[in-house]
Amino acid sequence: MRKIIINGANGYVASNFIHELLANNYKVIALVRDSSKYSADERMSDALNKINYEYEDVHNLTVYSYSLLENNFSIPEEQLAEIFSGSVDYYHFAASLKYDLKSKDEIFATNIGGIKNSLKIFSKYSGGNSRFFFVSTAYSCGNIQGEFKETFYDNAEISQFRNYYEQSKRFAENIVKNEMERHNLDAHILRLSQVVGDSKSGITKTDYGIFDFAKRIHGLAYKYPNQKVRVQVDPNSTQNLIPINIVIRYLLRTVEIQNLPVVMNFVAKNSIKNIHLINSLHQFLPIDIIPVETIEKSEMNALERMISVGMSFTGGYIKTNILFETQNLNKIILSDGNDTNEHTIFRMLEFFIDELMDKRKKNVLQTAC
Numbered sequence: 001m002r003k004i005i006i007n008g009a010n011g012y013v014a015s016n017f018i019h020e021l022l023a024n025n026y027k028v029i030a031l032v033r034d035s036s037k038y039s040a041d042e043r044m045s046d047a048l049n050k051i052n053y054e055y056e057d058v059h060n061l062t063v064y065s066y067s068l069l070e071n072n073f074s075i076p077e078e079q080l081a082e083i084f085s086g087s088v089d090y091y092h093f094a095a096s097l098k099y100d101l102k103s104k105d106e107i108f109a110t111n112i113g114g115i116k117n118s119l120k121i122f123s124k125y126s127g128g129n130s131r132f133f134f135v136s137t138a139y140s141c142g143n144i145q146g147e148f149k150e151t152f153y154d155n156a157e158i159s160q161f162r163n164y165y166e167q168s169k170r171f172a173e174n175i176v177k178n179e180m181e182r183h184n185l186d187a188h189i190l191r192l193s194q195v196v197g198d199s200k201s202g203i204t205k206t207d208y209g210i211f212d213f214a215k216r217i218h219g220l221a222y223k224y225p226n227q228k229v230r231v232q233v234d235p236n237s238t239q240n241l242i243p244i245n246i247v248i249r250y251l252l253r254t255v256e257i258q259n260l261p262v263v264m265n266f267v268a269k270n271s272i273k274n275i276h277l278i279n280s281l282h283q284f285l286p287i288d289i290i291p292v293e294t295i296e297k298s299e300m301n302a303l304e305r306m307i308s309v310g311m312s313f314t315g316g317y318i319k320t321n322i323l324f325e326t327q328n329l330n331k332i333i334l335s336d337g338n339d340t341n342e343h344t345i346f347r348m349l350e351f352f353i354d355e356l357m358d359k360r361k362k363n364v365l366q367t368a369c
Helices: 012-023 040-050 077-083 101-125 164-183 210-223 244-256 274-284 302-310 327-332 342-368
Strands: 003-007 027-032 061-065 088-092 131-137 187-192 194-196 227-232 241-243 263-266 287-292
Touching (some): 012 027, 012 244, 027 040, 040 061, 077 101, 088 101, 088 244, 101 131, 101 164, 131 164, 164 187, 194 210, 194 244, 210 274, 210 287, 210 302, 210 342, 241 244, 263 327, 274 342
Parallel strands (some): 003 088, 027 061, 187 263, 227 287
């Protein structure tokens, strides 16, 4: 079996991937950054425990502390040689998920500097039969018109993207492409759309994207109950939400199959209309959300302005109806019926809101005590 090396290993998708790899008896090397409070081992353990699985049998998991931008990841050369010995599949998950102008330098340092350093280390230490996987985003498409193909696109100015995160991922994809052309690198681009909860169980352990919006609305609904609020959302635009269990199944197939397409869009086959998300929140929260396509800030009341500020990121995705090509994706796996639909997203939102309500009740009890 190949050895699997994963950086940014304690992230939501990466840690779920590691759990599945361990369940299938793969040997996994997890590269995790130490924090000011916790070691790499502690952060990896915490991430696996949060998945809601029993985290016990980890004899095939080795965790190393690393620094993404430092020479040799701040890992001794002899240790790197051992880590990359034999045939390995290397997955570059590490990324800055920030997007705003003030974070531009950090975004580009992490997402561009990080991929360059990963490629440098991989090329230096890995064997000839090893493969490099860059986990990108389906939203490297930017403000594309028409279908987003499973191929490379030229770099573009920021005006062609919704934010610097998207632009940095496009640039990073092309850095990988250049290395493939110059050094015959066996590399693959895996573009993920918005990853959500488990489509079978409804368990949702991410607060990204629509769940960040749900969390903000939840907080305001209980602070200002029974209000009517307008939000600038096109009700008929769509979100591409791919369940975590589907993503992990796709990722596992990339390990299992030797000859893979170079670029694959890991996206849901069915997109979900914004109006369904709004209607679902109506059923869980004491607030009446009214989607409107356009509303000026001068026309908003105080509560609507608070919601608008909280949508600084999600606001860029409220008018999207992006078409994603999946021809390459279909070559490695076919849908099994567990893709996104209105019912599965409803269950995920229900689970997520219930979790928020439980936390709120515990906080109230602790305050009372």
